[in-house]
Amino acid sequence: MTQQTPNPAHIEYVTRIGDNALILGQRMSEWCGHAPVLEEDMALANMSLDLIGQARMLLTRAGQLEGKGRDEDQLAFLRTEMHYRNLTLCELPNADFGRTMVRNFLFASFQVLLWERLLASSDTELAAIAAKSLKEARYHAQHAGDWVVRLGDGTAESHERTQAALDYLWPYTAEFFAANPTDEAIAAAGIGPAWSELEAAWEAAVVPVLNEATLTVPARTPFKSYGKFGRHSEHLGHLLSEMQYLQRTYPGAQW
């Protein structure tokens, strides 16, 4: 493969998508052994595995594009908060099973739309990753959506918890569709869609499920989060401290 001049927007874009998968995969792996039923332990581990698999392909791709010889592990374990580009939503603590499922539903529904569009990316490697990941995201959205309906339209307690989870998470979804010059360059180069193009489709995918779950869709507020631009919540630092512990403690060791 001929090495072209790295396009910073392209690297940034692939890093963002990869970081989303890595950070949410890490969060989901925290459930392992602690889920409400054994079947959900298995399902959450499975989805975490899918996301970590996506992250590995995407960070490897980002490293190739960057051309500085950084592999998936150097990118995962040796970057600090300000160099992470995931959506803030992905780094928020799991809290209870309800919040975990609402988050998975909101995020996976977004990922489905993104992967669908990336099938036609001018970056053929990214398109290949999208083809593989789309099936996984569809399953994640289905699985989490089923739970959102059960929990929202379940008992009084489960309804209350699920509505609280939605109220907490919803403001962070505005970040899905926020754009900066990177995104304009990406859309112009045919690498990926402009985020604004996904917003209506995303709402059309999630709102009917939230309605079926008898949940009230919160109104948009002035709240903004900026994880994908490198300004995170306080939660990411703790997640990285834990995740990066061995690589930081034993620099250069092979595992």
Added chain:
Amino acid sequence: MYTQALDIPQQSADKGPRVVENPAYQVEFDTKIDAGGYIEAKDWMPEAYRKTLIRQISQHAHSEIVGMLPEGNWITRAPTLKRKAILLAKVQDEGGHGLYLYAAAETLGVSRDELLEALHTGKAKYSSIFNYPTLTWADIGVIGWLVDGAAIMNQIPLCKCSYGPYARAMVRICKEESFHQRQGYDLLLQMMKGTEEQREMVQDAVNRWWWPSIMMFGPHDKDSVHSGQSARWGIKRISNDDLRQKFVDATVEQAKVLGVTMPDPELKWNAERGHHDFGAIDWDEFWNVVNGHGQGNVDRLAARVKAWDDGAWVREAALEHERKRAAREHQAA
């Protein structure tokens, strides 16, 4: 898995199909067992056989799910993404083993909820190996190598045990366990090729896990309470001491390749016996851990109980949603 070949007496729930003790059926059952045939869920079986199986299979199932905790302790700290994925997949497999085994136990007329209740109240046991802590990343490799390794030795004979559903579950499980063992060993090989600190971690983990691993085969044959009857029923085909010897012989060679030493000065080849001799096992420690006084007993059980209690609202919601849905369907019809 992780059976420890220790069939610990416990109160078992007196539920399930009523079994009429019938001499004619008994003869048929004995004949089938003696011919090496399988007993299936619908077949007549003696009540004591059924109870023993429920106890053994459920202890095994509980061991699989409690066993998710010590290894789960390192998933979020795995040193590379590949190792994280391998460990997640492994722990997920253990959950799957729990599922197959609960399903096998359910064929004997108990429910998974009843079995979990017995675990949560401390009535049912699980393999005490999981009451030891996982202190470094090397523990993940050593558990795969020694603990899954010992489990395989214990379980391979169960693939031919007399109860069909259990035997079939064990065939699937054993395949996955040997994969776990190879992955654990591979993790250790990589660490032993690394830095002085990494090698020190591996040796330290071997020092801590060696004795507990060989205790997994259970008490010496002369002290084993249930072995005679279980052998008669084809639920236990090879004795604890024979399995333990087989494990020690196989493992010593693997340790040499790895470059670690076992914490047993008496461990050496005995040409006359054609086996390795090894030092005396500290059975006081074993029984202390079995009886609830190991480092992790309280925390492990508390973690399982917490997961179950925290999930109660989720399980209730799922049931309530199903009721509502069925009611709506009924109304529409």
